[in-house]
Amino acid sequence: MVREQFDYDLKTLQSKVIELGSLAKEALEVAMEGLRSKNVELALQVIDNDNRMDDLEEEINELALMLITKQQPVATDLRRIFVSIKIATDLERIADHAVNIAKSTIRLGEKKISVTLEDLEQMFKQANAMLALSIEAYKEENLASAKQIAEMDDVVDELYGKAVREFMASIPQKPEDINQITQLSFVARYIERVADHITNIAEDVFYLVKGKHYLLNE
Template identity: 40%
Template sequence: MDNRKGFHQSLDELQRDLLKMGVMVEEAIFLAVKSLANLDVSIAQDVIAGDDKINDMMVEIESSCLRLLALQQPMASDLRVIGTAMKIVTDLERIGDHAVDIAKTTKRLQGSKLLKPLVDTPRMAEMTKEMLRDALNSYVKKDLEIAQSLAVKDDEVDSLYKQIFLELQELMESSPANVQQATLLLMVCRNLERIADHATNIGEWVIYMISGERQELNH
């Protein structure tokens, strides 16, 4: 009985660490887009430097998962919880990489002036952060409904991405001088769209963890 109690305490710690990593990644998204909106290279540099901490957290959580598998005797349902955690950290690490890519775009635009104030891009970032929070909450709460709701939110992000794409395309067509920056801004939105996909991936793993069945959320 004591072993099971210790196991569940370790499992709780694992989930707390996952949420902590999620907060770090969410902050990276926020700061990366803030650096771009303000063309603030110092903030961008903070995001790039902070990626090492996110990577370290991933290694730490993976090690915790392996220890739990090696030292305990998890039941089938616990195995899925641990296995899902190992999948989630990979998606979180990749989200961190996308935030770094956005921050690097800020550095590439150093000394430039934005073609127009960013409005939809920060909105898209907020949507992806909300998806990430929901995905992690669905894991901790084992909530199937929250996980499944990510499909609709992913569609909303895709729709906004298409809208921004058309606006940037118009800017490129209106003047060749706009092409380079518009292309970079498009890549930023593509990174945000990929972040939403990773949040959706987490939702899919949570559904599998709860139900034992795979369900596609990203169409």
């Protein structure tokens, strides 16, 4: 009976992490939609909803602590709890970067964007797909999906380098738009960091399944 309750609580912990992943993904999507449409209301929505994710991360940490202190889990269970905490931390950081993108949208104001956002869009598309894959990899304990994430992160890194080079190269031609270009460079950096956090999640899935650490983003 005690084990049944413990298994139920472990499943609840996993469900909360998956919920946090869905919320972080939604925040990222809304933030990017706000950026591309210059919609301040969407940006504010992302900022306002961030507390919900902070609270959920706290719930995850509290449940994990309760399971460790009250149930005396064996090694395999401890690994599952530990990974849940780590993944929740990365997901909360991803949500924070969505907030950062929203704040950049507000700072950009209503002036027409004078440079192409193609690289940013490609970075976001790749990072968003990585995030969906990471949540699935955690849920299904799927190493093939986790491995794929590391390969996708390399693409994001390449796009980031390309985007920043192009933004910097446009400054001499458009010195009056330096604030805009700076904010967009920040957005590129936020998306690149999102991809790094997702790669951390993939590494955690490897640890969950294999019981040892693998570095995927070197």
